[in-house]
Amino acid sequence: MSLLKYESQVREPLVDGSKTYHDVTEDICKPVEAAPSRLWWIGFIISVALLLFGVVSLYEEVVYGTGMWNLNKTIGWGWDITNFVWWVGIGHAGTLISAILLLFRQGWRTGVNRAAEAMTIFAVICAGQFPIWHMGRVWMAFFVMPYPNTRGPLWVNFNSPLLWDVFAISTYFTVSLLFWYSGLIPDMATLRDRAKKKWAKLFYGVASFGWTGSTKHWQRHESLSLVLAGLSTPLVLSVHTIVSFDFATSVIPGWHTTIFPPYFVAGAIFSGFAMVQTLMLVTRKVMHLEDYITISHIENMNKVIVLTGSIVGCAYLTELFMAWYSAVKYEQDIFFKYRIAGPYGWSYWLMMTCNVITPQLFWSKKLRRNIAFTFLMSVVVNIGMWFERFVIIVSSLYRDYLPSSWSVYYRPTIWEVGFYLGSFGLFFTCYFLFSKYFPVIAIAEIKHILKKSGESFKEAMDPLEEQTVEEFAHDHVHAH
């Protein structure tokens, strides 16, 4: 019966090696149960050190104000909002992989979805820091919530894209967390039932919520995953759309464009997949998970990168065309005098090189399947995407309508750079803890696809391939 769960031989197996269910459990749980390696400690300590540097930088900012970041009246959004958009963008890949690819029935998502979702959550946590601390008087951050207050009550402005952002980011964070954790519960139960040490029994026991694997619970779990995927799909698209509204609904030349939502969403997926690649390539190597995150997984993600990179490139060119075609003097000046040329011209061309030109190399299958090249490209893409946000924000601000308020050059201070490095510290501290104490691959989901997409089951399909239609029908068609 199970032989008839047929999958084409053209598709590469999603799980290499002839594995049984128990092998899958072993392979994924082993690194979690082993003591942390020296490499892990080094990485973890560096991350915590960066995080602490970020805390010191934030202390400076909170005590002395946002002026510590070199922001001025003209360039009011600098590295901080650039970093915010960059991290939010990175935080799009996880939910895209787990939600949209689930709806599209892309089996390969199972190898990478758990880690990608974790990455999403950590990236959104990092992103959230920037607008919050950018408020300056951060102790008043709760003013963004619509709560009955003693000032009237004076409500927040529901027409403001900045408030939409508050709702979008917090909803996205909550839903991603729920989606990720509901998927984790069965795998935590697997770890709980294997645990030998007392602390592990306690920790995984608490974290697995008393999961038993009952059929009824699985049935509800499947329904929950499917609906959460359905909800997350428009949510992913809405979040970066709303982030792009922060810019698009203003009247600043270079921001006031209608292509921003799709352009930002494509950019977000682009950078998110690049970050997934960066993390996955290291994780699979260090944790010996090459059988689960195979070259074909990497190639698939590279295909998404080349597609979204091309969409982003198309958007850049459209912007230039529309600036010229609109015949609006300010638009034309921003794009042709101050963006692709002028003191910030170098950042525009860096962005173009990293985001549009180099990803085109991924049209070559050989390069798509080359691990070292993929790793290099994943870093290049994220540098490019950081510069994209920097170009959009700073090059539109530094020379606006009034030449008297032009700001010649904006340089971040060590405290603004420190805040950015601190967000890396936060991100990697979380990721290191996750990869050590949580199953980085969705164990139950891998077992679910094992019998149709695992290598041994592909091989079992070989004799079927040799058969003629008559033989196949004779063997497998039963009269009902």
Add this chain to the structure above:
Amino acid sequence: MSVKKFVVGCFDDEKTLFPAVKNSRKAGYKIHDVYTPFPVHGLDHAMGLRETSLHTAGFIYALTGTTTALSFMSWVFTKDWPMNIGGKPHLPLPAFIPIIFELTVLCSAVGMVLTFCYLSQLAPFVKKDHFHLRATDDLFVMPIEVTEKTNLEEVKSFLQSAGAVEVFEKEAETGWWVGRYDSDKKMFEKEEIVTA
């Protein structure tokens, strides 16, 4: 919530599990549940479970979110504190769309997850009896409830002939209790009757 006695059959392949489930139902055995390491499609139907209505609950939560957001923002901008923002309308529906959408998704997701946890009795520090530790690894575990009519040996030999790799008897608590997995405390300790 009581302690019951079960005959537990453990299977290591779906191929043997499905006929076993079918035949035990045919034989009139009371399948308590089947514990599987991953969702086995079609098993719920084979066991005769009804479809879950969790998604309907999700839809209702979603509608709650939609109406909350829409009515609250409309109330604020038209009744509680109408503001003239550059002469724009007091009820700018298009500008409400993002928040309405976000709240719809938020309420649906949070509500569904809470309902899921409530229905399946899942929460931190919830402890349940497990029939086999490998039920979360590679075994499909099917406990059959023992009633006064059950012939123990017959059920055991049935499970063995159905292809179970392990068959054993076990008394288990069917409910849940507050407990930790690093200690063996049960909900009800069996009281030793001390006779003088």
